[in-house]
Amino acid sequence: MITVDRGRYGCVREDDGDGTELITAMRARELGRKSVVVGDRVALVGDVSAAPGALARIVRIGERTSVLRRTADDDDTTPEGRLERVVVANADQLVIVSALADPPPRTGFIDRCLVAAYDADIEPLLCLTKADLAGPEQVLDYYAELDLRHVQVRPGSDLAELRERLAGRISVMVGHSGVGKSTLVNRLVPDALRAVGAVSAIGKGRHTSTSAVALRLPSIGKSRKDPGWIVDTPGIRSFGLAHVSAESLLHGFPDLVEGTLEDQPNCGHTVADNDCKLEAWVEEGRADRRRLDSYRRLLSSRAGELDPRDQQPDNGLSA
Ligand SMILES: Nc1nc2c(ncn2[C@@H]2O[C@H](COP(=O)(O)OP(=O)(O)OP(=O)(O)O)[C@@H](O)[C@H]2O)c(=O)[nH]1
Structure with a gap:
């Protein structure tokens, strides 16, 4: 399942190479209260034709290999802290997007993301943007004792190293406002807007940018290697950790x-x-x-x- 908008779930078949056939589905009653989140592997019945107006039903959710969670607040004694949300299921990498300048790197945010990643047993990758504005030395010095993988990106740089790290995996991208995450997502998936446009068709119009959206990365050159998926999280500005002991x-x-x-x-x-x-x-x-x-x-x-x-x-x- 790659996107959700007001009770309508957009799904693609795992064997659909380009991921262009978006099947719209709703939850079947037998799911009970179980929530379906982006990244879930689901079983569908009904009209799975992906034709306009067709509607399938999600009847089963596959066992999850990982669950990335967050709460709105850190404190589990507050209502926000108790409101735990699963952000993405089955991800295997958390890409923490941080600018090297404008805005300056916020190590507190990165540390939070690291806690969430380790808690979910998802491998973190630090993606340092705006490398044209400042060097990475200070951030890397702060993380010197950690075995933290990182990549740097700048305008016009080739994204080969990042693509290499994303290949064959489901990677969640998080970052706070202004770090250049949208710019990066658009560079990685040049037709992301089209993909998100397709998503908005599910919910009759407006795309609500608060939920996560999974985007299939394009194959580069003749490589047959699976380029992987990225999950963009436009609405996530904080990573409350009340669920982490x-x-x-x-x-x-x-x-x-x-x-x-x-x-x-x-x-x-x-x-x-x-x-x-x-x-x-x-x-x-x-x-x-x-x-x-x-x-x-x-x-x-x-x-x-x-x-x-x-x-x-x-x-x-x-x-
Ligand atoms: N110098 C420089 N500017 C960049 C780079 N990447 C993005 N920007 C600029 O930084 C600003 C913010 O980029 P966005 O991609 O909108 O950032 P975002 O993280 O998606 O932030 P929101 O739009 O608030 O979600 C824009 O003006 C971009 O043009 C970069 O590598 N170097």
Whole structure:
């Protein structure tokens, strides 16, 4: 299932090479309350002809290999925090799109995405845009201790390395406003507008840009390799993490994990935990102070505390 708009689901057959035959479907009653999300593999019955006006029914949802979730808020004691949404099913890569300048990289956002990716067992890929405006050194330095794969893009650069990383996979693209995600999606899938146009036909007119849309990447040259899919997420501006336990938050910070091994089992790793071994770990230079600060910001945000961070970007990086 590649797109959803007001109760109408757009589906393509896995064996439809170009993914041009968009079958419109609705949920069958037997699905009960189970939600169908973009990326789901579904079984259809009824009119699967993809002809204008044809309507099929989704009768079954295939077992999901991964589930990328988010909440509107970080704090699970608020209604927004309890409202958990599955963003995409069956993705195997999360492409975190961040500009190197204008707007400056927000490592806090990237860290959040990393937590969501590791929690969902999806491999992250950092995609640094606007490489014509600034170099990647500061961001890469911040992530130096992580084995984080990354690519850089600039206007007119060939996207071969990125395409290589996207080939054969289902990749979700996330990024905050202005980082150049739409520009990139349009470069990767030059007829994305047409694809989204086809989507809007499902819901009689307007395309609601809040939900995710899966787009099949075009084959390049004579290669027979599956170029993969990207899932654009136009409406996602935040990645609330209320569904991730405080313990699992640490998975987004593999560079800190070793520093917690000697901690008391009940240590919360916050500033208030006086005996927290992470403090010494950082002082000994075994991890970057900024990484610990970022982890603690997420911990406090999850606990419903106000974000204490200074709004000033430091060293060109913004938390
Ligand atoms: N210098 C430079 N500008 C870029 C690059 N990519 C995109 N831009 C510009 O950055 C601005 C934002 O790009 P968009 O593609 O609209 O960004 P977006 O992430 O989709 O943001 P929203 O439209 O708010 O969702 C536009 O003016 C683009 O022309 C780049 O690699 N280098």
